[in-house]
Amino acid sequence: MEKNIMVSNGQNESTTQGWEPRIIAFFCNWCTYTAADLAGVSRLRYAPNARIIRVMCSGRIDPQFILDAFAKGADGVLVGGCHPGDCHYMEGNYKALRRMQLLKRMLKDMGIEAKRFRLEWISASEGERVKTVMNEMTESLRALGPLGLPKKFEEWDREIGILEEEVLGKEEAVHA
Amino acid sequence: MHGNGDNGSIRIGFYICHCGHNIGSVVDVHAVAEYVKTLHGVVLSQEYKYMCSDPGQELIQKDIQEQSLNRIIVASCSPLLHEHTFRSAVEKGGLNPYFFQMVNIRENVSWVHTDMQAATQKAKDLSRAAVQRVFHHKALETKHVKIHPDVLIVGGGIAGIHAALTLANAGKKVYLVEKDPTIGGHMAMFDKTFPTLDCAACILTPKMSQVKNHPNITLWTYSEVVKVEGYVGSYTIGVRRKPRYVNEALCVGCMDCIDKCIYKEGKTPDEFNAGLNKRKPIYIPFPQATPQLVVIDPKTCIEFKSGHCKKTCVDACDRKAIDFKQKEEIKEISVGTIILATGYQIFDAKRIPFYGYGKYPNVYTSLEVERLVNASGPTGGELILRDGQHPKTVGIIHCVGSRDKNTNRWCSRTCCMYSLKLAHLLKEHTDAEVYNFYIDIRAAGKSYEEFYDKLLDENVHFVRGRVAEVTDWAVRPSEEGKLIIRAEDTLIGVVRRVPVDMVVLAVGMEPQADAQDIRRLFNISCSTEGFFLERHPKLAPVDTFTDGIFIAGACQGPKDIPDSVAQAGAAAAQALTLIDTGEIELEPNTVFVVQEECSGCRTCLTMCPYNAISRDEVKQKAIINEALCKGCGTCVAACPSGALKQNLFEDEMIFSEIDGLLTMEQEACC
Amino acid sequence: MKYLYFPGCSLRSTGRAYEESLLAVLKALEIPIEELDDWNCCGATSYASIDETDAFALAARNLALAELQSPDETVNLIAPCSACFLVLMKTERYLEDYPDVSKKINTTLDKVGLHYHGRVDVRHPLDVFVNDYGLENIAKRVKHPLKGLKVASYYGCQVVRPFKTFDHSHYPVTMDRLVQALGGEPVDWPLKTRCCGGSLTGTIQEAGLRLNRLLLKEAEKRGADIMLTCCPLCQHNLECYQQRINRIYEEEIDLPIAFFTQLMGVALGLSEKELGMQRLFKKPSLSHITHPKGAVVNAW
Amino acid sequence: MPEKPKVALYWCASCGGCEESVVDLAEGILDVVAAVDIVLWPVAMDFKKKDVEAMADDSILVSLINGAVRTSEQEEMAKLLRKKSKLVIAYGSCAHLGGIPGLANQFQREEILKYVYEDSPSTVNPGNVRPELKVGTNGATVTLPSFFHTVRALNQVIDVDYYIPGCPPTPQLLKQALETLLSGTLPEHGAVLAPDIALCDECPKKETKPSDLKFAEFKRPHWTQIDPDVCLLAQGIICMGPATRSGCGGQCISGNMPCTGCFGPTSHAKDQGAKILSALASQIEAKDEKEIDKTLTTIPDPVGTFYRYALPTSLLRKKVF
Secondary structure: OHHHHOOOOOOOHHHHOOOOOOEEEEEEOOOHHHHHHHHHHOOOOOOOOEEEEEEOOHHHOOHHHHHHHHHHOOOEEEEEEOOOOOOOOOOHHHHHHHHHHHHHHHHHHOOOOHHHEEEEEOOOOOHHHHHHHHHHHHHHHHHHOOOOHHHHHHHHHOOOOOOHHHHHHHHHHHHO | OOOOOHHHOOOEEEEEEOOOOOOOOOOOHHHHHHHHHOOOOEEEEEEEOOOOOHHHHHHHHHHHHHOOOOEEEEEEOOHHHHHHHHHHHHHHOOOOHHHEEEEEOHHHHHOOOOOHHHHHHHHHHHHHHHHHHHOOOOOOOOEEEEOOOOEEEEOOOHHHHHHHHHHHHOOOOEEEEOOOOOOOOHHHHOOEEOOOOEEHHHHHHHHHHHHHHOOOEEEEOOEEEEEEEEEOOEEEEEEEEOOOOEOOOOOOOOOHHHHHOOOOOOOEEOHHHOOOOEEOOEEOOOOOOOOOOOEEOOOOOHHHHOOOOOOHHHHHOOOOOEOOOOOOEEEEEEEOEEEEOOOEEEOOHHHOHHHOOOOOOOEEEHHHHHHHOOOOOOOOOOOOOOOOOOOOEEEEEEEEOOOOOOOOOOOOOOHHHHHHHHHHHHHHHHOOEEEEEEOOOOOOOOOHHHHHHHHHHOOOEEEEOOEEEEEOOOOOHHHOOOEEEEEEEOOOOEEEEEEEOEEEEEEOEEEOOOHHHHHHHHOOOEOOOOOEOOOEOOOEOOEOOOOOEEEOHHHOOOOOHHHHHHHHHHHHHHHHHHHHHOEEEEOOOOEEEOHHHOOOOOOHHHOOOOOOEEEEOOOOEEEEOOOOOOOOOHHHHHOOOOOEEEOOOOHHHHHHHHHHHHOOOHHHOO | OOEEEOOOOHHHOOOHHHHHHHHHHHHHOOOOEEEOOOOOOOOHHHHHHHOHHHHHHHHHHHHHHHHHHOOOOOEEEEOOOHHHHHHHHHHHHHHHHOHHHHHHHHHHHHHOOOOOOOOEEEEOHHHHHHHHHHHHHHHHHOOOOOOOOEEEEEOOOOOOOOOOOOOOOOOOOHHHHHHHHOOOEEOOOOOOOOOOOHHHHHOOHHHHHHHHHHHHHHHHHOOOOEEEEOOHHHHHHHHHOHHHHHHHHOOOOOOOEEEHHHHHHHHHOOOOOOOOHHHOOOOOOOHHHHOOOOOOOOOO | OOOOOEEEEEEOEOOOHHHHHHHOOOOHHHHHHHHOEEEEOOOOOOOOHHHHHHOOOOOEEEEEEEOEEEEHHHHHHHHHHHHHEEEEEEEOHHHHHOOHHHHHHHOOHHHHHHHHHHHOOOOOOOOOOOOOOEEEEOOEEEEOOOEEEEEEOHHHOOOOOEEEOOOOOOHHHHHHHHHHHHHOOOOOOOEEOOOOOEHHHHOOOHHHOOOOOOEOOOEOHHHOOOOOOOOOHHHOEOOOHHHOEOOOOOHHHHOOOOOOOOOOOOOOOOOHHHHHHHHHHHOEOOOOHHHHHHHHOOOOOHHHHHOOOOOOOOOOOOOOO
16 A cells, blocks of 8 residues: 555556657747748658647746646646747747746756756757757656656545555554 | 537537648548547547648538538648638638637648557547637637838849839839948849840849839938838838948039049959959949949048048039038838848858868959959959969869858759859850869759750860869979869769869858848748748748748849749739738737736736736726737736736637647557 | 877887877876776777777777766867777767667677766867867967978878868868967968878888878978878878888988977977987978077987 | 524644634624534534534534645544535635645655654654554554645545635635625635635735836845835735735735735636746846846745645645655
């Protein structure tokens, strides 16, 4: 029982079988999403693990989206915007940068590995970059293993309503 | 209108496109369609060969009416390509176009993945996300903005000139801004043009003076755009007019002042003659310069450097046109559309040291040779080399700074043809032996190949091989004092050493040095190699990703004169379309405030670069000026209490996408 | 940061003067180096032509050792001999660019308890002197400017090709700039990177000699007083076969061939002994430089 | 006379402040007592679990439960009261959002036990003894509740009908709540019984906030002389007001202290911390990454600051180990 309740680091065998990282990518319409299209037009091949959500500007990306993605089961989140100084809306990417810098610190404090969240500036012409980033991130997540928050939530909640006996048994174990 | 069926039911129609084999060969389209059928709210889910085709679109319209669908999803290519197409189809079907959602399973899936299972899974996920998203879609009004009828054209080369005249003749007011003292661009420097061999000046100068005299064209040379504000339909442009130190209104271009300059000889390399001769500090770029105005170059003028010049020029001018006090001025204009025709720069041959440019005097760039053979050039058209000789043998090296990983990878498209032209002219001027060293001869153009044949008949030599080096290292007596071109003749498979008197480097075309700054200023994109990026390589070659800004000529990529002119016409036509429509549709993706949810905390006020958000000081709440809002949504993400919403990108829509993408059956991960 | 030093076999045999002068100069410039422990043959060009993978493994061992020996994030490994420089760098790049190769090589290395992680940066002394230490700093320490000395810099085929490294692959200038900084006069000659015949002088001698002759004659024709090399084999070929070339082709070539580090040393005021000058067959006459007053002592 | 509606008050993982707030009704409490029958209130009255067990299901009109759920006992009582009550109200930040105890979700259970029973400076426990869950003394077995790995808000354990936010809730809110309930016109299930708009709306310093606020650094209240008449954010002090539900009357602000967010987010935000993070970070002055980080170092504990009351009900709920 203890094992199940103790939160695993996500590496436990049951989850890693045939497991593939799941990435949610938020791309800005003008640079990074266009770059992804370019990657397509250029028939660059990259890992199929990311799912792109298009927003008009990286400035639209609300930290809630990123946390929600993790909470719903993403193993990694990728945010793509125009290079600093190149924002289609002048400053949106700077606002994004500021938020993401703070968010990174918070994620760290919440025990989510730095490699699971990535902010990338990719201009409309950098299709190659999209490919590289997608592959790199997929690889580093594969190395990290699943984050699997939904699974963890279940595990955490399993302790609700377990029978007193089990708790006692466990408690003794702790002391022995 | 919520646009939902009776009792508010959501009725989704889902269409997935094979796009021929583009999607069908990688994504199991049928499986996806079947899967989507099982999703909540989906009334109809079907596959089709080409959704963007008329039958495809009619399909949607039919189903909307017959099955009273109120949400439409098409899984096909990128929304950047066909979103508009399908939205209008939906509208024709009698449904508000914004109940439509597009799923990109081509650029984002089938074109970038090979594993069918993974690709199909990804397509399913993206589709599921869209299905969940459309539940939150709302009916929206398309916004329209008026188009200011005036046009700004940046760059006075042949492309800019042609675009300006086309628009002006159509009765539109045009501002033509050129950074140099005269218009004409590179074409004005050329001697003859391929393949027709008519002289560049003869066909260009008339157009130049037309520009000068056209009532609808305001020509600002020696000027630069320094500010671009606003958006399609109403741009505010700031133009810096650099001081010529010569009063434009008074100067008639008689050039007396130039003769009287205390400099008897020129001291500065003459830009127009590619630096082959020297000009004075006070000069006119070239005889047919337009406008016919004198310029003073403060960098070299004694008066500006020391302040103790006799100012003989001032006395020479009976119209008192010379004005050392002249200051730069900033003009502000309003236009609705912009055409960028900023051209190109030639490849710097010094970057390939082993071709000896700048080291051996008799190595020239093609542009220098244009001036050298030109009647109005530094030598009056006589072919005298830097060391005073008349060349008996000339070698032309193709693809200098083109098709080369070490410099530029692209083909500059014009070099083959102008090299042939130069070969012809050189023979004409000197009857020297002319050798062309080429990788391939690219004579793809109307009567280009024929021109190539003609040159073959003129006994110009063609050596197929990339030149290894140009050297003065003589190994045979016959090579002493000559330049030796070493290249493998790949047709006979031997390395040849060809001694010549003159080497011509057919330099390639590059993006302007300031292309990146221009790009930022006008808020458009550049492609990898640095040329301006068109909206679509085939379907929107002169549009950019910024509405109302078009590109023409070599700033978009290497081009010869005919192509540049054609593109300039196209750009002008695009601008005309906007102007004559009078208004343009804008994405209604603007932001709105839910008044009763806004606490008036002012966070959003600091977010908007367009000052679209202000504060109602009575109600103490934020208000959005829709006209100014560009729809980036930065303020929405910043609103700490969720009181701001962005049309088409409301939080619920994005959360439901995230949810749709991730709430997958665990086992079927990617 | 300190540099690791990979001598290679030549610098302990035919190229001893190179090692002696290199170490002397590094010492004079106070550039800290440390010899790579337990280094082995780089495999040169010959091994790769027999079995490339084995050759990679052989060279990779040195790279792995370098990582063991240095804590630096990027390990700067100096390889003075052109062949070593090229082979080590080539190996490093292959391991970087081709995962399958590096996997194979590393499984081999693992057997002897080694592993290469890709931290090594193979450097040429020219690169280190000019780009790390800096020409200004070198110029500052020059005691005897090589006034009026016309120098033909010869790079040979391996240091700048096939990989783009610290200089232009067709027209390198690093050594010329160095010579300038030392107060000498670089002669412009177009044969800087042309083949010296390599091992041909030992195998198909006629071909080898012909190639050397071209280089030597052109250098003399361009008025060079001395030719500098950065490769033991080039130096050997160009110096040792001059008499034979003169005999066979009826030439009168008489051109001293030195290692660039030797001339550096002279300018920095080091003694001929320290610079291994005595090992040269043709001693350049530099007394006017080392003893500008024209003092009696004949430097050599 | 007709039977008065029954009311139960219970406390789980909480500080007792919520109980105080009930007493803060002052003489108003009398009207309450007059209007209702309090059937359980451990802090004030001597009723036992068995008394509640004895009652018929749904026989209690409303149970006001404060405190988060951290032990098996709290879980048990919450479930019991749910069974016996028509309505359950999560009373106060801890029951509503997890509250201050919820910050413990940044640590592992064992870390906490070890600290409390072994490492804390105030601990004198030579044998490192820990409480036994089950002790047998002459035949009888005494048991203690077990300590969960995770702190939970009430609605993560049982179904909750309404929420009264606040640390503690204001007497006014309680009064209004009771009045509405007794009036019989019930708000929709799951409603938070406070205005659904951020605190700035009722903030006394609202109009002193500039429209072009930029942060070069963030100050902590004790670092600076706070100007009582100016918006705290304008003074560089982190105030959760913009991301926090109003209804408290801006007590802290009036007391010249920043809002720490005890009323939780409005219904339009999913995650209070993420929202204030976004709002504040967006207004940082610096543009370059290093500079931005420099400004950010002046927020020593983002999680503790932005999720002081709402960690267990935030999107991530708990630190991942």
